[in-house]
Amino acid sequence: MTTTSAGPHVHGLGEPYKRKEDARFIRGKGNYVDDIQLPGMLYADIVRSPYAHALIKSIDISKALQVPGVVAVITGKDLEAAGLAWMPTLSGDSEAVLAVDRVLYQMQEVAFVVAESRYAAADGAAAVEVDYEPLPVVVDPHKALAPDAPLLRPDKKDRQPTNQIYHWETGDRAATDAAFAEAEQNGVVVRQDMYVPRIHPAPIETCGCVADYNAATGKLTVWMTSQAPHAHRTLFAIVSGLPEHRIRVISPDVGGGFGNKVPIYPGYVCAVVAALKTGRPVKWIEDRTENLTSTGFARDYHIHAEIAADKEGTVKALRVYTLADHGAFDAAAQPTKFPAGLFHICTGSYDFKHAHVAVDAVHTNKAPGGIAYRCSFRVTEASYLIERMMDTLAREVGKDPAEIRLQNFIKPEAFPYRSALGWTYDSGNYERALRLAMEKIGYEELRREQAEKRARGELMGIGISSFTEIVGAGPGKHFDIAGIQMFDSCEIRVHPTGKVLARIGVQTQGQGHETTFAQIIAAELGISPDDVDVEHGDTDTAPYGLGTYASRSTPVGGAATAVAARKIRDKARKIAAYLLEVGEEDLEWEPGRFYVRGSPSKGKTIQEIAFAAYTNCPPYLEPGLEAVNYYDPPNLTYPFGSYICVVDIDRGTGEVHIRRFLAVDDCGTVINPMIVEGQIHGGLTQGLAPALYEQLAYDENGNVLGSNFQDYLIPTAMETPRWETARTVTPSPHHPIGAKGVGESPTVGAPQAIANAVVDALAHVGVRHIDIPITPWKVWAILKEKGLAT
Ligand code: MCN
Ligand code: CUN
Known part of the structure; x- marks a missing residue:
């Protein structure tokens, strides 16, 4: 480390420091759950229902037990006898671990087979005979609410007599209705139905675990693909009755989570039960189809949205009604107090005086899960609806979509800003972000080009999305998951030689925490990130998070x-x-060193101080140099961005070609611009995905139509355009370093920029909305109807 007059250069905040974790990843030295090998380990496979709704009349496991290598078969009845047939979900519902007497969706878990090899387990699973009696299937949430719909959850009928899970509303209905009545008379009202389809995070690494119970010590160790190891350990303790300190959850390297690894899945619980039953370690790893069909999905929101505005297009009120399809069990990961997550960010970046939002959630014969996929608790759906609606309003009043946004943005001086739905946005400057995006992409020039092309019969569209995100739950008094307050933690140990071990409560699944969290410490203590190791994911060592x-x-x-x-520095x-x-009070701090004010040469480096902490500590202090903090944030952070997308549409095939896509993001103080850029590139691709390709569709019998990567289209390098990025910096006023989150922003902001661009290309022939995914077939049908197909 070189010391300059400004102190040593430590690669703190704002530096594109190369990812420390990549040293192992690019050498193939990552350590994923499936890399764990234990002596005597057994392998599992799951028997799953081919039906979306059926009674289980009988299960015969005798043939399976005769398959060479099969060691045990566990059924729902076995679990029931042990009091383990049901487990709590993150939304307070109970979910079948293994179905006992009925199955509620295709691919639901019915029996768990463990064997000496993965192949024997598969053969064993194929030999389990289940006698089903099919029942009527409901996949449409509207039909699930019909009076004659079959009741899917008779187990809950005492507190829930229909398929409706909850009705939830927020906002001021009377004031909103009054604003609409006024706009009907003297202004404009725009309305739009839209469906945000069911999609799936589809991480490259599927879910899985290795469960190992040591009967001598009574300790259970579970390596699992977990985005929340501590919360999962607590739930394991509650479900199993095992003491929490005798459960160790280790989430090693995770090959992509994207929300898919937040819920607890039956496979994890069954592996633990099988380990307890057989006395041997048990590994369970999903295959691709199991992952796509049975684990945490996302979205599935049927939205009706309305805006009331004056004749010039200044917004007055927003009214939203949504039907949320939660599938067979309500297993959505979301804060307890907010059943529709943070959907109330739907007033977006705009200064609405009044708003009212109502959500009805229903059960259908589809897999449970919900809200996962780079979404921030339903912010994706909220942001999509408001950005689509602002375009609809622009058309109605004959204004440019950029102009309508600039006219209605919350003004920079209005922050902290209290939204009509009661949330305090910490900071923002939406106009600056949009103006930067317009300037960088050459907005006016693009509009001229579009007009010329339109005159020649060519279809070109420009779409804007000026989204606002809401991330960083807690505060603990408002946010909890299954009762546990949403704070988080860090423990730092500075060793005598000045090297640092930091343990954090959050778990990384690819975002680069081992680098960025080391950079935060580097910036605060003036120690190179190379001298700071960041550990996470092991509940025996990491502080609770x-x-x-x-x-x-x-x-x-x-x-x-x-x-x-900062505690260490104090x-x-x-x-x-x-x-x-x-x-x-006579000391000055520069990165890495305290010196005496007025005599800069008289000082002590942080390394010298660390050594003294263990060798020559002041008698009035405890020796050592360690600190821990559990942080309960005073507010959420509100990152934002303005995205502009340019598309060309092929009149022969209906294909949408993204010519340019510019993303201006603002996540406050940036820790590592290279990592943030990587997050934005990946997140934009996952925003492109639902806009044009992905949908987890079901037929009317409840068969999953997207059970593999041939039918469930994820964009590859071929489909992905060259992303252009830029940034503004509006620090969070309450965060210690001014940082806001960014991981989900691009996925939240991108789909509607693309949808708005496609609708913009077709607006002159009267098109106002196309539901995503905007497939060539949908576009071609419109071209045909409008006489534009060639
Ligand atoms: N960062 C930064 N400066 C900021 C904000 C963030 O340098 N002002 C850095 C962070 O320190 C971190 C990364 O950017 O290294 C993302 O940070 P953050 O926005 O805090 O999000 P999380 O770390 O909590 O990541 C979760 C988020 C979510 S919810 C999903 S889903 C998602 C995502 O991030 N899953 C991912 N990005 C992913 N990226 C990868 N590779 N794999 C996943 O599974
Ligand atoms: Cu909602 S997907 Mo991320 O929050 O794990």
């Missing part, structure tokens, strides 16, 4: 890390004062 989702790691865990590092100051024989 709520997990990584909803882009909360930087807003909450990052804040805990900065605060813990103690270091005391030690330095002792060593230098001056008062604490």
Whole structure:
């Protein structure tokens, strides 16, 4: 480390420091759950229902037990006898671990087979004979609410007599209705139905675990693909009755989570039961089809939205009604107090005076899960609806979509801004982001080009999305998951030689925490990130944390890390004062060093202070240099962005070609611009996906139509355009380093920019909305209807 007059250069905030974890990933030295091998380990396979709704009349496991290598077969009845047939979901519902007397969706777990090899387990699963009696299937949530719909959850009928899970509303209905009545008379009202389809996060690594129970010590160790190891351990303790300190959950390297690894799945629980039953370690790893068909899906929101505005297009009120399809069990990961997550960010970046939102959630014969996929608790759906609606309003009043946004943005001086639905946006400057995007992409020029092309019969569209996100749950008094408050944590140990071990409560599944959290400490202590190792994911060693989702790691865990590092620095100051024989107030700090004010050469480096903490500590202090912080944020952070997409449409095939896509993001203070850029590239691709390709569709019998990557289209390098990025920086006023989250922003912001561009290309022939995914077939049908197909 070289010391300059400004102190050593430590690669702190704002530096594109190369990812420390990549040293192992690019050498093939990552350590994923499926890499865990234990002596005597058994392998599992799951028998799954071919029916979407059926009674189970009988299960015969005798043939399966005769398959060579099969060691045990566990059924729902076995679990029932042990009191383990049901498990709590993250939304307070109970979900069948293995179905006992009925199945509620195709691919539901029915029996768990363990064997000496993965192949024997598969043969065993094929030999289990299940006698089903098919029942009527409901896949449409509207039909699920019909009075004659079959009741899917008779187990809940005492508290839930229909398929409706909840009705939830927020906002001021009377004031909103009054604003609409006024707009009907003297202004404009726009309305639109839209469906945000069911999609799937589809991480490259599917879900799985290895469960190992040591009967001698009574300790259960579970390596599992988990975005929330501590929360999962607590739920395991509650379900199993095992003491929590005798359960160790280790989430090793995770090959992509995207929300898919937040819920607890039956396979994890069955592997634990099988390990207890057989006395041997049990590995369960899903295949691709199991992952796509049975684990946490996302979206599936049927939305009706309305905006009331004056004749010039200044917005007055927003009214939204949504039917949320939660599938067979309500297993959505979301804060307890907000059943529709943070859907109430749907007033977006605009200054609505009034709003009212109602959501009805229903059961259908589809897999449970919900809200996963880079979404921040339903923010994706909220952002999609408001950005589509602003375009609809622009058409209605004959204004450009950019102009209508600039006219209605919350003004920079209005922050902190309280939204009509009661949320306090911490900071923002929406106009600056949109103006930067317009300037960078050459908006006016593009509009001229579009007009010329339109005159020649060519179809070109420009779409804008000026979204606002809401990330960083807690505060703990408002946010909890299954009762556990959503704070997060960091523990820092500075060793005598000045090297650092930091343990964090959040779990990384690819976002680069081992680098960025080291950079936060580097910035606070003036120690190179290379001298800071960041550990996470092992409940025996990491401080308690709520997990990584909803882009909360930087807003909450990052804040805990900065605060813990500041505690270290406070103690270091005391030690330095002792060593230098001056008062604490006589010391100045520069990165990595305290020195005596007025005599810069008289100082102590953080390394010297660390050594003294263990060798020559002031008698009035505890020896050592360690600190821990549990951070409960005072507010959420509100990152935002303005995206502009340019598309050309092929009149012969209906194909949408994305010619340009520019993303201006603002996540406050940036820790590592290279990692943020990577997050944005990946997130934009996952925003492109539902816009043009992905949908987890079902036929009327409840058969999953997207059970593999031939039918469920994820974009590859071929489909992905060259992303252009830029940024503005509006720090969070309450975060210790001013950082906001960013992981989900691009996926939240992108789909509607693309949808708006396609609708813009066809607006002159009266098209106002096309539901995503906007497939060539849908576009071609419109071209045909409008006489534009060639
Ligand atoms: N970062 C930064 N400066 C900021 C904000 C963030 O340098 N102002 C860095 C962070 O320190 C972190 C990364 O960017 O290294 C993302 O940070 P953050 O926005 O805090 O989000 P999380 O770390 O909580 O990640 C979760 C988020 C979610 S919810 C999904 S889903 C998702 C995503 O991130 N899943 C991912 N990005 C993913 N990226 C990969 N590779 N794999 C996943 O599974
Ligand atoms: Cu909602 S997907 Mo991320 O929050 O794990």
